[in-house]
Amino acid sequence: MKKYLFFAIFLASGVFTLNAQTKSELQIGLAMPQGDFADDDEDDAIFDGSGVASTGLYVGYKLLSPLKTDGLFWTLNAGIMYNDLQSDFKDDLEDEMDDADDFSLPKYLNVPILAGLQYEKSLSDGFKLFGEAGLGLNILKLTNLSASEEDYEYSMTFKPSVKLGYKIGAGIVLQDKYTISLNYLGLGSHKVKYESEVEYDGDRERDDDKFEKALSVSSLNITFGIRF
Template structure:
Protein backbone atom coordinates (compact mmCIF):
# COMPACT_ATOMS: atom_id res chain seq x y z
CA UNK A 1 0.00 0.00 0.00
CA UNK A 2 2.89 2.36 0.79
CA UNK A 3 4.36 1.98 -2.70
CA UNK A 4 0.99 2.88 -4.25
CA UNK A 5 0.76 5.98 -2.04
CA UNK A 6 4.28 6.95 -3.07
CA UNK A 7 3.37 6.80 -6.75
CA UNK A 8 0.15 8.74 -6.16
CA UNK A 9 2.18 11.54 -4.58
CA UNK A 10 4.73 11.32 -7.39
CA UNK A 11 1.99 11.60 -10.03
CA UNK A 12 0.58 14.67 -8.29
CA UNK A 13 4.00 16.34 -8.10
CA UNK A 14 4.47 15.83 -11.84
CA UNK A 15 1.12 17.44 -12.60
CA UNK A 16 2.11 20.47 -10.56
CA UNK A 17 5.14 21.01 -12.85
CA UNK A 18 2.90 21.69 -15.87
CA UNK A 19 3.40 25.04 -17.60
CA UNK A 20 2.29 26.98 -20.64
CA UNK A 21 4.47 24.87 -22.98
CA UNK A 22 2.78 21.65 -21.90
CA UNK A 23 1.61 19.43 -24.76
CA UNK A 24 -1.24 16.95 -24.76
CA UNK A 25 -1.44 13.91 -27.01
CA UNK A 26 -4.23 11.48 -27.83
CA UNK A 27 -3.09 8.00 -28.87
CA UNK A 28 -4.68 4.96 -30.47
CA UNK A 29 -3.04 1.75 -31.57
CA UNK A 30 -2.61 -2.01 -31.52
CA UNK A 31 -1.70 -3.95 -28.37
CA UNK A 32 0.17 -7.19 -29.15
CA UNK A 33 0.51 -9.49 -26.10
CA UNK A 34 3.97 -10.86 -25.31
CA UNK A 35 5.39 -13.70 -23.20
CA UNK A 36 3.03 -15.41 -20.75
CA UNK A 37 0.24 -13.01 -21.63
CA UNK A 38 0.23 -14.40 -25.18
CA UNK A 39 1.04 -18.01 -24.20
CA UNK A 40 -1.51 -20.40 -25.72
CA UNK A 41 -1.18 -23.37 -23.35
CA UNK A 42 -4.86 -24.14 -22.91
CA UNK A 43 -4.19 -26.42 -19.92
CA UNK A 44 -2.80 -23.43 -17.99
CA UNK A 45 -5.10 -20.82 -19.50
CA UNK A 46 -5.95 -17.75 -17.40
CA UNK A 47 -5.80 -19.35 -13.93
CA UNK A 48 -2.36 -20.99 -14.20
CA UNK A 49 -0.14 -18.39 -15.83
CA UNK A 50 -1.06 -18.54 -19.54
CA UNK A 51 -2.99 -15.51 -20.74
CA UNK A 52 -4.05 -16.83 -24.18
CA UNK A 53 -4.63 -13.14 -25.05
CA UNK A 54 -5.10 -11.96 -28.63
CA UNK A 55 -4.01 -8.72 -30.28
CA UNK A 56 -6.19 -5.89 -29.04
CA UNK A 57 -6.44 -2.13 -28.90
CA UNK A 58 -4.88 0.68 -26.89
CA UNK A 59 -6.36 4.13 -26.28
CA UNK A 60 -4.24 6.60 -24.36
CA UNK A 61 -3.63 10.17 -23.27
CA UNK A 62 -0.18 11.68 -22.72
CA UNK A 63 0.94 14.96 -21.18
CA UNK A 64 4.43 16.29 -21.97
CA UNK A 65 5.83 19.06 -19.78
CA UNK A 66 9.19 20.55 -20.89
CA UNK A 67 12.17 20.63 -18.55
CA UNK A 68 15.13 23.02 -18.64
CA UNK A 69 17.16 20.73 -20.90
CA UNK A 70 16.18 21.32 -24.52
CA UNK A 71 14.12 18.42 -25.88
CA UNK A 72 13.57 16.78 -22.48
CA UNK A 73 10.05 16.36 -21.06
CA UNK A 74 8.28 14.99 -18.04
CA UNK A 75 5.58 12.64 -19.27
CA UNK A 76 2.32 11.44 -17.78
CA UNK A 77 0.62 8.54 -19.54
CA UNK A 78 -2.82 7.09 -18.85
CA UNK A 79 -4.53 4.57 -21.08
CA UNK A 80 -6.73 1.53 -21.43
CA UNK A 81 -5.68 -1.66 -23.18
CA UNK A 82 -8.28 -4.20 -24.31
CA UNK A 83 -7.49 -7.81 -25.27
CA UNK A 84 -9.87 -10.65 -26.02
CA UNK A 85 -9.00 -14.35 -25.84
CA UNK A 86 -7.31 -15.98 -28.83
CA UNK A 87 -9.85 -17.19 -31.36
CA UNK A 88 -8.94 -20.91 -31.25
CA UNK A 89 -9.16 -21.07 -27.47
CA UNK A 90 -12.33 -19.01 -27.50
CA UNK A 91 -13.89 -21.37 -30.06
CA UNK A 92 -13.05 -24.38 -27.86
CA UNK A 93 -14.73 -22.77 -24.86
CA UNK A 94 -17.76 -21.84 -26.91
CA UNK A 95 -18.04 -25.44 -28.13
CA UNK A 96 -18.00 -26.65 -24.51
CA UNK A 97 -20.78 -24.21 -23.67
CA UNK A 98 -22.77 -24.81 -26.84
CA UNK A 99 -25.75 -26.22 -24.94
CA UNK A 100 -25.83 -23.37 -22.40
CA UNK A 101 -28.76 -20.96 -22.50
CA UNK A 102 -26.40 -18.02 -22.02
CA UNK A 103 -22.70 -17.53 -21.32
CA UNK A 104 -19.93 -14.93 -21.25
CA UNK A 105 -16.15 -15.35 -21.51
CA UNK A 106 -13.51 -13.17 -19.82
CA UNK A 107 -11.72 -10.35 -21.58
CA UNK A 108 -8.69 -8.39 -20.37
CA UNK A 109 -8.68 -4.71 -19.49
CA UNK A 110 -5.42 -3.07 -18.41
CA UNK A 111 -5.19 0.54 -17.25
CA UNK A 112 -1.54 1.68 -17.04
CA UNK A 113 -0.87 5.01 -15.33
CA UNK A 114 2.79 5.96 -15.77
CA UNK A 115 5.12 8.91 -15.34
CA UNK A 116 8.54 9.24 -16.90
CA UNK A 117 10.88 11.11 -19.21
CA UNK A 118 10.92 11.66 -22.95
CA UNK A 119 13.74 13.08 -25.04
CA UNK A 120 13.18 14.45 -28.53
CA UNK A 121 15.87 15.19 -31.12
CA UNK A 122 15.17 17.21 -34.25
CA UNK A 123 16.76 15.71 -37.37
CA UNK A 124 15.23 18.04 -39.93
CA UNK A 125 12.47 20.58 -40.26
CA UNK A 126 9.26 18.89 -39.14
CA UNK A 127 10.91 15.56 -38.25
CA UNK A 128 12.02 14.40 -34.78
CA UNK A 129 13.05 11.16 -33.14
CA UNK A 130 12.21 10.45 -29.50
CA UNK A 131 12.84 7.90 -26.79
CA UNK A 132 10.72 7.43 -23.69
CA UNK A 133 10.71 5.51 -20.41
CA UNK A 134 8.04 5.48 -17.71
CA UNK A 135 7.18 3.83 -14.41
CA UNK A 136 3.95 3.61 -12.45
CA UNK A 137 0.94 1.44 -11.73
CA UNK A 138 -1.18 -0.92 -13.80
CA UNK A 139 -4.72 -1.99 -12.97
CA UNK A 140 -5.74 -5.36 -14.45
CA UNK A 141 -9.43 -6.23 -14.63
CA UNK A 142 -10.99 -9.28 -16.24
CA UNK A 143 -14.62 -9.24 -17.22
CA UNK A 144 -16.88 -11.90 -15.68
CA UNK A 145 -17.06 -15.51 -16.78
CA UNK A 146 -20.54 -17.00 -16.52
CA UNK A 147 -22.91 -19.61 -17.92
CA UNK A 148 -26.47 -20.72 -17.31
CA UNK A 149 -28.68 -23.64 -18.33
CA UNK A 150 -32.14 -24.43 -17.07
CA UNK A 151 -32.00 -24.12 -13.24
CA UNK A 152 -28.19 -24.00 -13.03
CA UNK A 153 -25.92 -20.99 -13.35
CA UNK A 154 -22.42 -20.02 -12.32
CA UNK A 155 -20.48 -16.78 -12.36
CA UNK A 156 -16.88 -15.85 -11.64
CA UNK A 157 -16.34 -12.20 -10.77
CA UNK A 158 -12.70 -11.12 -11.04
CA UNK A 159 -11.42 -8.40 -8.73
CA UNK A 160 -9.09 -5.63 -9.93
CA UNK A 161 -5.38 -6.25 -9.39
CA UNK A 162 -2.88 -3.39 -9.03
CA UNK A 163 0.84 -3.90 -9.69
CA UNK A 164 3.86 -1.85 -10.67
CA UNK A 165 4.36 -1.38 -14.39
CA UNK A 166 6.83 0.21 -16.77
CA UNK A 167 7.16 1.35 -20.36
CA UNK A 168 10.05 1.85 -22.77
CA UNK A 169 9.61 3.08 -26.29
CA UNK A 170 10.72 5.17 -29.24
CA UNK A 171 9.14 6.89 -32.18
CA UNK A 172 8.93 9.85 -34.51
CA UNK A 173 7.21 13.24 -34.41
CA UNK A 174 5.99 14.80 -37.66
CA UNK A 175 5.34 18.53 -37.96
CA UNK A 176 5.27 18.77 -34.12
CA UNK A 177 1.75 17.35 -34.30
CA UNK A 178 1.64 13.68 -35.32
CA UNK A 179 3.47 10.79 -33.67
CA UNK A 180 4.16 7.14 -34.45
CA UNK A 181 5.67 5.04 -31.67
CA UNK A 182 6.61 1.50 -30.70
CA UNK A 183 6.41 0.75 -26.97
CA UNK A 184 7.05 -2.25 -24.76
CA UNK A 185 4.87 -2.34 -21.63
CA UNK A 186 5.64 -4.60 -18.69
CA UNK A 187 2.49 -4.41 -16.60
CA UNK A 188 3.19 -6.65 -13.61
CA UNK A 189 2.51 -10.21 -12.46
CA UNK A 190 -1.03 -10.54 -11.16
CA UNK A 191 -2.41 -13.27 -8.91
CA UNK A 192 -5.98 -12.18 -9.46
CA UNK A 193 -8.61 -12.84 -6.80
CA UNK A 194 -12.15 -13.77 -7.78
CA UNK A 195 -15.49 -14.87 -6.40
CA UNK A 196 -17.09 -18.08 -7.70
CA UNK A 197 -20.87 -18.32 -7.38
CA UNK A 198 -23.14 -21.25 -8.26
CA UNK A 199 -26.92 -21.47 -8.17
CA UNK A 200 -29.01 -24.59 -8.71
CA UNK A 201 -32.70 -25.14 -8.22
CA UNK A 202 -33.02 -22.26 -5.76
CA UNK A 203 -29.89 -23.11 -3.73
CA UNK A 204 -26.67 -21.12 -3.98
CA UNK A 205 -23.10 -21.21 -2.75
CA UNK A 206 -20.06 -19.05 -3.27
CA UNK A 207 -16.40 -18.96 -2.34
CA UNK A 208 -13.38 -16.72 -2.86
CA UNK A 209 -10.31 -17.95 -4.70
CA UNK A 210 -7.32 -16.65 -6.67
CA UNK A 211 -5.20 -17.66 -9.64
CA UNK A 212 -3.02 -20.71 -9.04
CA UNK A 213 -0.11 -18.91 -10.73
CA UNK A 214 0.45 -15.21 -11.28
CA UNK A 215 -0.26 -13.94 -14.78
CA UNK A 216 2.56 -11.80 -16.17
CA UNK A 217 1.15 -9.08 -18.44
CA UNK A 218 3.32 -7.56 -21.17
CA UNK A 219 2.56 -6.04 -24.54
CA UNK A 220 4.22 -4.52 -27.59
CA UNK A 221 2.13 -1.56 -28.72
CA UNK A 222 2.19 0.39 -31.96
CA UNK A 223 0.46 3.74 -31.49
CA UNK A 224 -0.46 6.75 -33.56
CA UNK A 225 -0.91 10.09 -31.82
CA UNK A 226 -2.04 13.63 -32.41
CA UNK A 227 -0.87 16.57 -30.29
CA UNK A 228 -2.83 19.64 -29.36
Protein backbone atom coordinates in the same frame (compact mmCIF):
# COMPACT_ATOMS: atom_id res chain seq x y z
CA MET B 1 1.86 0.13 0.01
CA LYS B 2 5.17 2.04 0.26
CA LYS B 3 5.91 1.55 -3.44
CA TYR B 4 2.48 2.94 -4.36
CA LEU B 5 3.07 5.94 -2.07
CA PHE B 6 6.43 6.58 -3.74
CA PHE B 7 4.75 6.64 -7.14
CA ALA B 8 2.04 9.01 -5.89
CA ILE B 9 4.71 11.43 -4.64
CA PHE B 10 6.60 11.14 -7.94
CA LEU B 11 3.41 11.78 -9.90
CA ALA B 12 2.49 14.78 -7.75
CA SER B 13 5.93 16.32 -8.23
CA GLY B 14 5.49 16.03 -11.98
CA VAL B 15 2.07 17.69 -11.91
CA PHE B 16 3.59 20.75 -10.28
CA THR B 17 5.99 21.17 -13.23
CA LEU B 18 3.13 21.79 -15.68
CA ASN B 19 3.32 25.13 -17.48
CA ALA B 20 1.80 27.00 -20.39
CA GLN B 21 3.94 25.05 -22.88
CA THR B 22 2.47 21.70 -21.82
CA LYS B 23 1.34 19.56 -24.75
CA SER B 24 -1.48 17.03 -24.88
CA GLU B 25 -1.53 13.97 -27.10
CA LEU B 26 -4.31 11.53 -27.93
CA GLN B 27 -3.19 8.03 -28.92
CA ILE B 28 -4.74 4.97 -30.50
CA GLY B 29 -3.14 1.75 -31.65
CA LEU B 30 -2.63 -1.99 -31.43
CA ALA B 31 -1.78 -3.86 -28.23
CA MET B 32 0.11 -7.08 -29.01
CA PRO B 33 0.44 -9.40 -25.96
CA GLN B 34 3.89 -10.76 -25.14
CA GLY B 35 5.30 -13.58 -23.02
CA ASP B 36 2.94 -15.29 -20.57
CA PHE B 37 0.14 -12.89 -21.47
CA ALA B 38 0.13 -14.29 -25.01
CA ASP B 39 0.92 -17.90 -24.03
CA ASP B 40 -1.64 -20.29 -25.51
CA ASP B 41 -1.29 -23.26 -23.15
CA GLU B 42 -4.96 -24.11 -22.69
CA ASP B 43 -4.25 -26.31 -19.64
CA ASP B 44 -2.86 -23.27 -17.77
CA ALA B 45 -5.20 -20.70 -19.31
CA ILE B 46 -5.99 -17.61 -17.25
CA PHE B 47 -5.86 -19.17 -13.77
CA ASP B 48 -2.43 -20.82 -13.99
CA GLY B 49 -0.24 -18.21 -15.68
CA SER B 50 -1.15 -18.42 -19.38
CA GLY B 51 -3.07 -15.38 -20.60
CA VAL B 52 -4.19 -16.72 -24.01
CA ALA B 53 -4.71 -13.04 -24.94
CA SER B 54 -5.14 -11.87 -28.51
CA THR B 55 -4.04 -8.63 -30.18
CA GLY B 56 -6.24 -5.82 -28.95
CA LEU B 57 -6.74 -2.08 -28.84
CA TYR B 58 -4.98 0.67 -26.90
CA VAL B 59 -6.42 4.16 -26.40
CA GLY B 60 -4.43 6.67 -24.40
CA TYR B 61 -3.73 10.24 -23.38
CA LYS B 62 -0.30 11.78 -22.77
CA LEU B 63 0.75 15.04 -21.16
CA LEU B 64 4.20 16.42 -22.02
CA SER B 65 5.60 19.24 -19.91
CA PRO B 66 8.98 20.71 -21.02
CA LEU B 67 11.85 20.76 -18.54
CA LYS B 68 14.87 23.07 -18.52
CA THR B 69 16.95 20.81 -20.74
CA ASP B 70 16.08 21.41 -24.40
CA GLY B 71 14.05 18.51 -25.83
CA LEU B 72 13.40 16.91 -22.44
CA PHE B 73 9.83 16.48 -21.18
CA TRP B 74 8.17 15.18 -18.06
CA THR B 75 5.31 12.91 -19.16
CA LEU B 76 2.11 11.52 -17.74
CA ASN B 77 0.44 8.65 -19.61
CA ALA B 78 -2.98 7.17 -18.96
CA GLY B 79 -4.64 4.60 -21.17
CA ILE B 80 -6.98 1.65 -21.56
CA MET B 81 -5.77 -1.58 -23.14
CA TYR B 82 -8.40 -4.10 -24.25
CA ASN B 83 -7.59 -7.70 -25.19
CA ASP B 84 -9.96 -10.55 -25.95
CA LEU B 85 -9.08 -14.24 -25.68
CA GLN B 86 -7.52 -15.96 -28.68
CA SER B 87 -10.08 -17.21 -31.17
CA ASP B 88 -8.94 -20.88 -31.13
CA PHE B 89 -9.22 -21.00 -27.34
CA LYS B 90 -12.66 -19.37 -27.45
CA ASP B 91 -13.82 -21.87 -30.07
CA ASP B 92 -12.71 -24.79 -27.89
CA LEU B 93 -14.54 -23.38 -24.87
CA GLU B 94 -17.66 -22.75 -26.91
CA ASP B 95 -17.63 -26.39 -28.05
CA GLU B 96 -17.36 -27.54 -24.42
CA MET B 97 -20.23 -25.24 -23.42
CA ASP B 98 -22.45 -26.25 -26.32
CA ASP B 99 -25.27 -27.27 -23.97
CA ALA B 100 -25.38 -23.85 -22.28
CA ASP B 101 -28.31 -21.59 -23.12
CA ASP B 102 -26.14 -18.52 -22.67
CA PHE B 103 -22.53 -17.84 -21.70
CA SER B 104 -19.90 -15.11 -21.74
CA LEU B 105 -16.11 -15.41 -21.58
CA PRO B 106 -13.75 -13.01 -19.82
CA LYS B 107 -11.85 -10.24 -21.56
CA TYR B 108 -8.86 -8.27 -20.30
CA LEU B 109 -8.89 -4.58 -19.44
CA ASN B 110 -5.63 -2.94 -18.34
CA VAL B 111 -5.44 0.68 -17.22
CA PRO B 112 -1.78 1.81 -17.00
CA ILE B 113 -1.07 5.19 -15.38
CA LEU B 114 2.61 5.99 -15.89
CA ALA B 115 4.82 9.02 -15.26
CA GLY B 116 8.26 9.43 -16.78
CA LEU B 117 10.58 11.28 -19.12
CA GLN B 118 10.73 11.77 -22.88
CA TYR B 119 13.60 13.17 -24.92
CA GLU B 120 13.09 14.50 -28.45
CA LYS B 121 15.82 15.24 -31.00
CA SER B 122 15.16 17.22 -34.18
CA LEU B 123 16.78 15.68 -37.27
CA SER B 124 15.30 17.99 -39.86
CA ASP B 125 12.54 20.53 -40.25
CA GLY B 126 9.32 18.86 -39.12
CA PHE B 127 10.94 15.54 -38.19
CA LYS B 128 12.02 14.41 -34.71
CA LEU B 129 13.02 11.18 -33.04
CA PHE B 130 12.16 10.49 -29.40
CA GLY B 131 12.75 7.97 -26.67
CA GLU B 132 10.68 7.60 -23.53
CA ALA B 133 10.44 5.66 -20.28
CA GLY B 134 7.79 5.64 -17.58
CA LEU B 135 6.94 4.04 -14.26
CA GLY B 136 3.63 3.81 -12.45
CA LEU B 137 0.63 1.66 -11.67
CA ASN B 138 -1.46 -0.74 -13.73
CA ILE B 139 -4.99 -1.81 -12.91
CA LEU B 140 -6.00 -5.18 -14.37
CA LYS B 141 -9.69 -6.07 -14.58
CA LEU B 142 -11.22 -9.12 -16.22
CA THR B 143 -14.84 -9.05 -17.31
CA ASN B 144 -17.17 -11.66 -15.82
CA LEU B 145 -17.39 -15.28 -16.86
CA SER B 146 -20.89 -16.75 -16.83
CA ALA B 147 -22.92 -19.69 -18.11
CA SER B 148 -26.51 -20.77 -17.71
CA GLU B 149 -28.75 -23.70 -18.57
CA GLU B 150 -32.37 -24.45 -17.78
CA ASP B 151 -31.92 -25.04 -14.03
CA TYR B 152 -28.26 -24.11 -13.57
CA GLU B 153 -26.38 -20.81 -13.45
CA TYR B 154 -22.68 -20.20 -12.90
CA SER B 155 -20.81 -16.90 -12.70
CA MET B 156 -17.33 -15.73 -11.82
CA THR B 157 -16.63 -12.10 -10.90
CA PHE B 158 -13.00 -10.97 -11.01
CA LYS B 159 -11.74 -8.26 -8.69
CA PRO B 160 -9.39 -5.48 -9.88
CA SER B 161 -5.68 -6.05 -9.31
CA VAL B 162 -3.17 -3.19 -8.95
CA LYS B 163 0.55 -3.65 -9.57
CA LEU B 164 3.56 -1.57 -10.52
CA GLY B 165 4.13 -1.18 -14.25
CA TYR B 166 6.60 0.40 -16.64
CA LYS B 167 7.10 1.29 -20.29
CA ILE B 168 10.04 1.94 -22.58
CA GLY B 169 9.71 3.08 -26.14
CA ALA B 170 10.69 5.24 -29.09
CA GLY B 171 9.08 6.93 -32.03
CA ILE B 172 8.90 9.86 -34.40
CA VAL B 173 7.19 13.25 -34.38
CA LEU B 174 6.02 14.81 -37.65
CA GLN B 175 5.37 18.54 -37.97
CA ASP B 176 5.25 18.81 -34.16
CA LYS B 177 1.73 17.38 -34.38
CA TYR B 178 1.63 13.71 -35.37
CA THR B 179 3.43 10.82 -33.66
CA ILE B 180 4.13 7.16 -34.34
CA SER B 181 5.54 5.17 -31.43
CA LEU B 182 6.50 1.65 -30.42
CA ASN B 183 6.39 0.84 -26.70
CA TYR B 184 7.00 -2.20 -24.55
CA LEU B 185 4.76 -2.26 -21.46
CA GLY B 186 5.46 -4.47 -18.48
CA LEU B 187 2.29 -4.24 -16.42
CA GLY B 188 2.95 -6.47 -13.44
CA SER B 189 2.26 -10.02 -12.28
CA HIS B 190 -1.28 -10.38 -10.97
CA LYS B 191 -2.77 -13.05 -8.69
CA VAL B 192 -6.31 -11.96 -9.36
CA LYS B 193 -8.96 -12.64 -6.73
CA TYR B 194 -12.44 -13.69 -7.81
CA GLU B 195 -15.82 -14.75 -6.50
CA SER B 196 -17.64 -17.71 -8.03
CA GLU B 197 -21.35 -18.35 -7.62
CA VAL B 198 -23.33 -21.46 -8.51
CA GLU B 199 -27.12 -21.67 -8.47
CA TYR B 200 -28.81 -25.03 -9.02
CA ASP B 201 -32.49 -25.81 -8.44
CA GLY B 202 -32.85 -22.68 -6.33
CA ASP B 203 -29.82 -23.41 -4.12
CA ARG B 204 -27.00 -20.86 -4.28
CA GLU B 205 -23.38 -21.29 -3.25
CA ARG B 206 -20.58 -18.68 -3.25
CA ASP B 207 -16.83 -19.12 -2.97
CA ASP B 208 -13.82 -16.75 -2.94
CA ASP B 209 -10.55 -17.76 -4.55
CA LYS B 210 -7.58 -16.40 -6.52
CA PHE B 211 -5.41 -17.43 -9.46
CA GLU B 212 -3.21 -20.47 -8.79
CA LYS B 213 -0.30 -18.70 -10.49
CA ALA B 214 0.27 -14.99 -11.07
CA LEU B 215 -0.47 -13.77 -14.59
CA SER B 216 2.36 -11.63 -15.97
CA VAL B 217 0.96 -8.93 -18.27
CA SER B 218 3.19 -7.46 -20.98
CA SER B 219 2.46 -5.94 -24.37
CA LEU B 220 4.17 -4.42 -27.40
CA ASN B 221 2.07 -1.46 -28.52
CA ILE B 222 2.27 0.51 -31.74
CA THR B 223 0.34 3.77 -31.52
CA PHE B 224 -0.51 6.78 -33.62
CA GLY B 225 -0.97 10.12 -31.88
CA ILE B 226 -2.08 13.66 -32.50
CA ARG B 227 -0.94 16.62 -30.38
CA PHE B 228 -2.88 19.72 -29.53
